[in-house]
Amino acid sequence: MEQNEIDASGLLAISTRLQRLSDRIRKDGLLIYKAFGIDFQPKWFPVLYTLYKKSTMNVVSLSDEIGYAHPSTISLLKELEKEKLIRSKKDKVDTRKRLVELTEKGTALLSTMEPVWDVIIKATAEITNTENNLMKAINEVEASLKEKSFLQRAEVYIKK
Amino acid sequence: MEQNEIDASGLLAISTRLQRLSDRIRKDGLLIYKAFGIDFQPKWFPVLYTLYKKSTMNVVSLSDEIGYAHPSTISLLKELEKEKLIRSKKDKVDTRKRLVELTEKGTALLSTMEPVWDVIIKATAEITNTENNLMKAINEVEASLKEKSFLQRAEVYIKK
DNA sequence: GGAATATATGTAGTTAGCTACATATATTTG
DNA sequence: CAAATATATGTAGCTAACTACATATATTCC
Numbered sequence: 001m002e003q004n005e006i007d008a009s010g011l012l013a014i015s016t017r018l019q020r021l022s023d024r025i026r027k028d029g030l031l032i033y034k035a036f037g038i039d040f041q042p043k044w045f046p047v048l049y050t051l052y053k054k055s056t057m058n059v060v061s062l063s064d065e066i067g068y069a070h071p072s073t074i075s076l077l078k079e080l081e082k083e084k085l086i087r088s089k090k091d092k093v094d095t096r097k098r099l100v101e102l103t104e105k106g107t108a109l110l111s112t113m114e115p116v117w118d119v120i121i122k123a124t125a126e127i128t129n130t131e132n133n134l135m136k137a138i139n140e141v142e143a144s145l146k147e148k149s150f151l152q153r154a155e156v157y158i159k160k
Numbered sequence: 161m162e163q164n165e166i167d168a169s170g171l172l173a174i175s176t177r178l179q180r181l182s183d184r185i186r187k188d189g190l191l192i193y194k195a196f197g198i199d200f201q202p203k204w205f206p207v208l209y210t211l212y213k214k215s216t217m218n219v220v221s222l223s224d225e226i227g228y229a230h231p232s233t234i235s236l237l238k239e240l241e242k243e244k245l246i247r248s249k250k251d252k253v254d255t256r257k258r259l260v261e262l263t264e265k266g267t268a269l270l271s272t273m274e275p276v277w278d279v280i281i282k283a284t285a286e287i288t289n290t291e292n293n294l295m296k297a298i299n300e301v302e303a304s305l306k307e308k309s310f311l312q313r314a315e316v317y318i319k320k
Numbered sequence: 321g322g323a324a325t326a327t328a329t330g331t332a333g334t335t336a337g338c339t340a341c342a343t344a345t346a347t348t349t350g
Numbered sequence: 351c352a353a354a355t356a357t358a359t360g361t362a363g364c365t366a367a368c369t370a371c372a373t374a375t376a377t378t379c380c
Contacts (some may be wrong), residue, residue, distance in 0.1 A: 010295055012202075012205050012209070012281065013205055013209075014182075014284060014295065014298075015185040015189060016205075018178045018179070018182035018185070019179060019182040019337065020337075020338095021298060021302065022175045022178035023175070023337070023338070024305065024310075025174060025178070026175035028310035028311040028314075029175060032310070032311060035318060036318070043176065043365090043366060045173055046173050046176060049169060058329090059328070059329060060329080067180070069369075070330090071331080071369085072366075072367055072368070074329075074331090075366085096376070097328065117172055119314050120171070121171045123313040123317060124171040124174060126313050127301055127304050127305060127313065128301055130297065130300035130301065130303075131300060132292040132293045132296040132297035133292045134174070134292075134300075134301050135171060135174065136291070137290065137292035137293060137296075137297040138174075138178070138181060138294070139170075141181065141288055144286070144290060149188060150188035150189070150192070151188040151191050151192060151195075154192045154280065154282075156283075157279040158195055158279055176366090180368095183335090183368070186336090219359060219360095220357080220359080228337080229337080229338060230359070230360090232336075234359075234360065235336085235337090254345080254358085255344090255345065255346090256344065256345045257358065
């Protein structure tokens, strides 16, 4: 009975719990980079990693690739430009487009990060690889949301 | 190979993914309350639900109960007071303490919410109850973090 | 080939938590 | 019992994403 109540309340507060877990992991992530003497923020990862893998991209494709709204990407790019980790140039064919790529400094940084990532991946795997694997759970939830949104699912029960 | 790369990158971006999932669920949550014609924000849930269950509490115990930093609770209480859903009074024994409780309006609102919660719980269960259950995964991850933090786990690998 | 539409980028302001610091009152202890 | 410490509350400002809106350039279509 009590157990059910805890579960119910947990489900109702799920967004809050996700957010707090995210915060916590991010903060420790920052400290891990620091422990390696690397000046790197976890939030930079999706943008930089994508540019590392795909070399040159414009703002919108980059945003789509990492799944961000474009203003979020723009503000990250602004920071990264200030850090001289990336640079931009105009696309000569389609002048609306801003092409973004890593600088030499950026490439150098990213290539020194492989050992750090290794550690982070191992530590994260250790933490998340419990009976219900968090990464897999997120993937599964994202898949079920893609199929039918939270709201749509709720509507079925409302109409009953 | 490619699969491993996706996993690695996923683990490295885990905080971002958690945050975005949280946002998405919260936004739909708000719409579900709206669909019931109820003026209620998902972020209010932990505070109001706790007051509903425990009647009167001071700020710090309430924060501890829901696992928030006290300034977060204070700012929620401020909103809820403006909505006239809660009220506060001084503790006569320990005058430092501010005792918080639901108003009649608050109690009335909460008691009309049971059917909404039912729907939310069902829809959430539908979404999260995949092979790797998200709620359980969060609980497990929080338990493993409590035992040994992300940073501490990383340090073991750094020292190697 | 010009008008209507679509796409790319950018800016401003919001959100929901947080930490760091400040202050007031209680409690403990020499 | 006064000084030192601990606890409760409060304020200010940060963060990392978002939406809504604005503008510039491309593309499409009559």
